[in-house]
Amino acid sequence: MTTDHSDASRSASRRTVLTAFAAAAAVGSPLLAQLAAATPAHATLATPGVEYTSNTALYRELAGQEGTTFSRRFRRHEQFDTSMTTAAPVRRTAILALHGGGIEIGTSELCLGIAGYSPGDAAGAPILPTVHDYWMFEGLLSSGNKELHVTSKNCDDHVALSTAASHLNVLSLHGCKFDQLRLPTATYPPTGDRRVAVVGGLNKAFRTALVQELNAAGFPAIDSLAPAWATLLSEFNGDHATNPCNRTMLGAGAQLELTTELRESLFGDPSSRGGRAETWDSNGEFVKFRDACRRAIATVEAGQPLL
Numbered sequence: 001m002t003t004d005h006s007d008a009s010r011s012a013s014r015r016t017v018l019t020a021f022a023a024a025a026a027v028g029s030p031l032l033a034q035l036a037a038a039t040p041a042h043a044t045l046a047t048p049g050v051e052y053t054s055n056t057a058l059y060r061e062l063a064g065q066e067g068t069t070f071s072r073r074f075r076r077h078e079q080f081d082t083s084m085t086t087a088a089p090v091r092r093t094a095i096l097a098l099h100g101g102g103i104e105i106g107t108s109e110l111c112l113g114i115a116g117y118s119p120g121d122a123a124g125a126p127i128l129p130t131v132h133d134y135w136m137f138e139g140l141l142s143s144g145n146k147e148l149h150v151t152s153k154n155c156d157d158h159v160a161l162s163t164a165a166s167h168l169n170v171l172s173l174h175g176c177k178f179d180q181l182r183l184p185t186a187t188y189p190p191t192g193d194r195r196v197a198v199v200g201g202l203n204k205a206f207r208t209a210l211v212q213e214l215n216a217a218g219f220p221a222i223d224s225l226a227p228a229w230a231t232l233l234s235e236f237n238g239d240h241a242t243n244p245c246n247r248t249m250l251g252a253g254a255q256l257e258l259t260t261e262l263r264e265s266l267f268g269d270p271s272s273r274g275g276r277a278e279t280w281d282s283n284g285e286f287v288k289f290r291d292a293c294r295r296a297i298a299t300v301e302a303g304q305p306l307l
Contacts, residue, residue: 052150055137055157067140070148071101074135074159075115075124087306093169093297094133096244098155101138101273102145104175106263109276111136111173113290114297120277132297133167135160152255153240164244168304169206170253171293172245176236178259183232189220195262197221200238201245202252205303209296210254217292219262256293 052058062069081088095115100108109119116131117124137157139145152172155161164170178194189196197219199210207223214221222229224237238245238255245253264270266286268279280286 051147052154054154055150055160058148058150069140071138071140072136072157072159073124073138074133074163075117076133076163077131090306091131091133092167092301092304093171094135094163094167096134096160096164096170096172097136097138098152098160098172098244099139099149099174100136101140102143103137103139103149104263105260105270106258106266106276107173107175108136108138109280109286110258110263110266110290110293113280113286114171114173114293116294119280119286122277128294130294133163135163152238152244153242155244160244161247164247164253165249168249169203169297169300170201170245170248171206171210171297172201172238172243172253172255174255174257175263176257176259178261181233181236181259188222193220194259195219195265196259197262198224198233198236198257199254200224200233200236200257201243201254202239203246203248203250203254203300204252206252206254206296206300209299210256210293213292213296213299214289217288219289219292224257262289 052061058070059066066072077091079088079090095111097104097107097111100111111134112119112124114132115134116126116128117134118127135157137150137160139148141148152174176198178196181196181198183189183196185192197210197214199207199214199221201207204225207225211221211223222233224230224233225239230237236257238257240246241251243255245255247253266280266283266289267276268282269275270279
């Protein structure tokens with residue numbers, strides 16, 4: 001979800017809660033075990049609905065809590081071109097999950113899966129022959145992760161932005177609630193299916209390919225910038241110039257806003273980080289969605305000859 005909020009200072013109670021949670025984590029224990037055993041922690045804002053104004057602000061306030069309160073993971077693949085006569089292939093697409101972990105559940109796993117890696121392997125083992133670069137930010141709290149949300153257009157993480165800037169395409173993954181979309185449910189989705197993918201970003205060809213592939217795979221998908229939806233879905237269309245999905249070499253990319261029902265349907269057990277890691281391949285839906293996105297990426301890349 002990419003709703004914008006105004007700025008406001010935070011109270012010391014927020015720092016106290018998050019710091020206490022970080023200090024309570026057992027040194028040397030596996031992260032998932034720590035989260036499972038911890039007393040539920042809630043990150044509270046001084047003013048409800050007000051969030052961090054940037055990643056920089058979040059990192060400063062939560063200094064020393066990376067790995068307990070939040071995490072960042074990325075992979076940039078080493079490549080060489082040593083030939084003077086031919087152009088070597090380059091990776092043209094990166095996958096981002098700006099609000100992963102417990103913030104918008106399922107987006108971390110989808111980021112890894114679409115990039116060609118196993119969502120169930122902590123080391124991110126490659127499981128597909130073609131892989132993409134990726135970057136993700138994850139909330140690791142036992143509860144209250146929504147308070148770690150940074151609006152997409154305010155993302156200023158240097159690795160995230162450099163990853164976007166060095167690729168022709170970015171696919172950025174987000175989560176939303178069905179009711180936030182205010183869709184005309186009498187006519188859409190026609191079957192009452194609440195598993196909706198709202199496709200945004202400034203790359204029209206990328207949006208078209210995603211809508212086509214996701215619908216063909218059985219996931220209701222709509223182009224948020226199409227005339228029929230542009231006004232209704234303006235808060236979910238990823239059209240801001242500073243949204244990382246559009247900070248590519250082409251100044252345009254794609255974004256998916258996925259309803260809770262869609263994300264939960266991709267896992268046998270969506271209720272926890274461990275449950276998602278263990279059941280992403282249990283019902284076939286995750287693979288169907290992953291492969292639809294990868295086909296859309298392949299379609300877009302095929303129309304982008306290396307200059």
